[in-house]
Amino acid sequence: MPHMLLALLCLFFIAPDVVRSATSGRIEGVVHQEGKAIANHRIMLIRFGPGQEVNRTPGETDAEGGFAFEGLETGDDFTYFVGIRYEGKLFRSESLQLSDNETKQDVVIKVGSAGTPALVPGAQLAQINIPHHIIVIVLREGRLDVREIVNIQNSGSVPYQGEAQRKYVLHLPLPKGYDNLRDIQGIAPEHIRSDPFGLYLTQPLAPGTHRLVYTYALPMDDRVRTLLLRRSLPTRMIDVFTDAKSLVATSDFQFLGEVPIQSHTFLHFRGTNPEPGARNWVQITLSGTSTSSALQVVSYALIVAIALMGLAIPLYNQWRHRAGLNTDPAPGTEQIQAWQSERSQLLLAIAQLDNAQAAGALDDIVYRQRRQSCKQQLRRVAEELHRANQPLDTPSLVQELR
CATH class of the missing domain: 1.10.287 (Helix Hairpins)
Structure with missing residues (x-):
């Protein structure tokens, strides 16, 4: 299963090798106005990459209004637009993504009187969601190491810019008291900022699905730690994996059993379609040590002692009554x-x-x-x-x- 492979990568906190995308894609099309070709006019290919970086490649239409861009990077991490500024107005194509060796043909840009909205008008929040969120928790040197893999989807046709009054595009909450944030992948670090409340994406999010990966630590000041899983976006599925060897975990998510991954075993919890804004929880307890064993022995001893006292006291009272040893003072x-x-x-x-x-x-x-x-x-x-x-x-x- 795909998420099992991701969990394995998270276990060892090894950054996966960067997979270089193929440069075999091609986009072809035409620009016209009411059926008349817009010939020999400057156009622009705009590419949003995996780190949300923006790349612009200039081009020009031919005598028949046609254009072509080749040698383009392919895969879900790359989104393209073809745009033209004509008579002071911007016109552009729909968003385009390419598979290996794929050619997008018959891309038509119609130049009219109204123009096309800018590339960053800000899609509605309802168009942004998280199809799958994975959280993997292991114990390292007395602290919890947590890796999160968040798939963020912009189902709109334009980049999402967030709400106008905010200085960020998206907010991903993190547990209270986290530290040592590191290994950020999927979005360029310069487009991410953090504070005690979580991560903030500051770059417009292009259409498509984006995978954000990051790692942080949580202190275990006590032997029990409760993680509140807050969400700021609609989420379809959350999978939580905790190391079964060193940690004991409970959650209000559904428990799906133990999952073996190579020589390790994880406890697997899953939540589906949790309410936006709701806070689910995972409680982590360190596995038993000599201290906990001693506490268990003391606890059992107290339970036995209380049980014996519960039997002994009534018997003693009966013996006192029969022997005439009741020392309660006589009523006046x-x-x-x-x-x-x-x-x-x-x-x-x-x-x-x-x-x-x-x-x-x-x-x-x-x-x-x-x-x-x-x-x-x-x-x-x-x-x-x-x-x-x-x-x-x-x-x-x-x-x-x-």
């Missing part, structure tokens, strides 16, 4: 009188409830609930008096407790 005269007064009030309350129910003044459900509550309180008072060796000398009390 005032306490006994208070219990007796409470008993009389509860008996009176029960009698009043019975009378109200017989007269139809109380609903049956309310009557039963209130009477049951009084009986429970009366039983508690009777038990206290029994412990104090006070006789249950009230016939109504004995009857109510049955």
Whole structure:
């Protein structure tokens, strides 16, 4: 699978060899105005490269308005436009991409009265999205090394310039506390700036798909680190791989199991179509060491001790009761009188409830609930008096407790 190969590259943090593009592409076409050729006129081929650098190649139409550019670089990393400035107005072709040995024929540029919008009018944000985002996390020298591979797609026909009031084109958030940002690939470093909140692309993004790769470090001040995965663009899929040997990971993304890559094993989490602006999370814990093993032993010992105490205390209380060793102080005269007064009030309350129910003044459900509550309180008072060796000398009390 393609993303597995990328994850393997991320594991060793080796920059892939630069693949030189073929220069076998060709673009042919014609410029005319209402069917009449625009002959012997200066034109310009504009190329956006993989680092978003812009290259311009001048040309000229022939006597029939035709033009041709050859020896062009091919592949998804290169996007071309053919433009002409005529009578003070700019006209251009649609965006063009070339495969190896491909010739784009019949490219037509129509010169009219309205002109063509400039090449950087700024596409709408909805045209910018991330089809696939890969995050690979490994442990190195007590710190987390994180490599991200972000595929950014401009599905429009013109370069995306971002919102006019901002000084950047795109913002890619990074986790709080990151440092040692390095190994930026896919976009020229001079077109990238960073701050504590993430990366910022400052160059207009040409139509097509662009792969941005970068690496950074995260400190492990504690044994647990939570990464909040924030997104500023619509994203179709996020794959997170964590080294299963040195790290234990959990996430609110779906867990897809372990993935073997050569001699290494990764835990694989995946999120699909997460909401823009939402923040998912991955929690990283260092794998067990002698310290964690000791903590586990202590924890288990505490659990066993608590369980044994839970069994021992009731048995000890029973033994004390049978042996007559209860050392609780005997209740005083005032306490006994208070219990007796409470008993009389509860008996009176029960009698009043019975009378109200017989007269139809109380609903049956309310009557039963209130009477049951009084009986429970009366039983508690009777038990206290029994412990104090006070006789249950009230016939109504004995009857109510049955």
